[in-house]
Amino acid sequence: MSNISLKARKLNCPGDINRYLQRTVDPYSGVSEKVGMILSGVKQDGDRALLEYIKEYDGLDAADISDICVGSKEISSAKQRVEKNLPELVNALAASLKNIEKYHRNQLEMGQRSWMADSGPGKKFGQKVTPIKRAGLYIPGGRYVYPSTVLMTAVPAIIAGVEEIMICSPPGSNGKLNDILLYLCSVLNISEVYRVGGAQAVAAMAYGTGTIKKVDKIVGPGNIFVTLAKKMVYGIAGIDSLAGPSDIAIIAGDGARPYFIALDLVSQAEHDPLSRSILLASSRKKAQEVICSIDEYMEEFGAGSRQKSNFDTAARSLKDNCRIFYSGDIDLLIEAVNIIAPEHLEIMAADHEYILKGIRNAGAIFIGDYTPVAVGDYIGGTNHVIPTDGNARFSSPLGVSDFLKRSSICIYNKDALEKEKKHIAEIAGFEKLYAHRDSVLKRF
Known part of the structure; x- marks a missing residue:
């Protein structure tokens, strides 16, 4: 672990964070042209182009679109196999589904509603909330399988009332989708x-x-091809966000447990060599304790032969993108978080309520020694599709x-319009939109 060589750095001002956040590698370098070619090909040639790209990039030689469409019998068979062979995973996914449904139903009930109100004599205004008709869910796949992402993307869509839900996911080397993914499609009635x-x-x-x-x-x-493609088609279709490498920031008070902190920093580092793991400790002593704990855990983690790929990824990520800062000024640590705008923020400090009040920019917040990010990833009910790369400054987790x-609604009767027509005419005339002005005045 000596090759990682983490060091504790004193955080003197917000500028120290800004310097760290400047990436030296353009993640889109060399990818944009290829993605643009694929998008253009499918747009122009439809099915034919899609089948060519599936053969080239997904490794699936399909003669027809029906060959890439998963049928109901395949989904049903997968469900039976999963229920027979993986009962513990079935139970875990059922518990996860229950909590995710509960959280997102609360989201719906607490604010996403239509309403209408009187705004004066002869006038009403309001809001009509309508679900989109058709949603496409991208589920990463191939070498790894992410059943939790099926739940996180599908459940809020279902609760919102989306009429049509479709899923795209890359096939494995056998040309098929994983049984677990298809099992959840069956449970969620996605065909x-x-x-x-x-x-x-x-x-x-x-x-x-x-x-x-x-x-x-x-x-x-998805990967960088998916992210860049979503960016390019925005405006043709809506998108949720542009997912980059995962990241975490942890505010650790004097009583925080160094080994727990180390576990949570490494758990994000194993995602990607570009993943960022940032500790904001309340003292140099705490920072040094965490560095020692990272070394300790990485020795344990590296001992498992099945985990070598994850270990190598985490080690590279920690070496290149982990930073350990400390400051006795809690307000400076809070401001650092707001500059980072992390995807995940853990607060392990006795004064967590004070800290929470000061946080403006964070995607998902986890409070206490026993709320690691993995709780939100799998079982807590909150969504794990979260803005990355500082985008929590202006966007939110999927929900x-x-x-x-939202459609706005406005209703005026004749008397109400006659009373306010002069104001409309005045503003329209100033903006030199004369037909707008006439559309009001010439009604009388």
């Missing part, structure tokens, strides 16, 4: 599922292909509202 990943999946969802219908919104995380749209 439109396609074996396709990458930018070609995003293109199919955004433009349609002749056989595959286009969607109104695309959600779900019910992502699948709802």
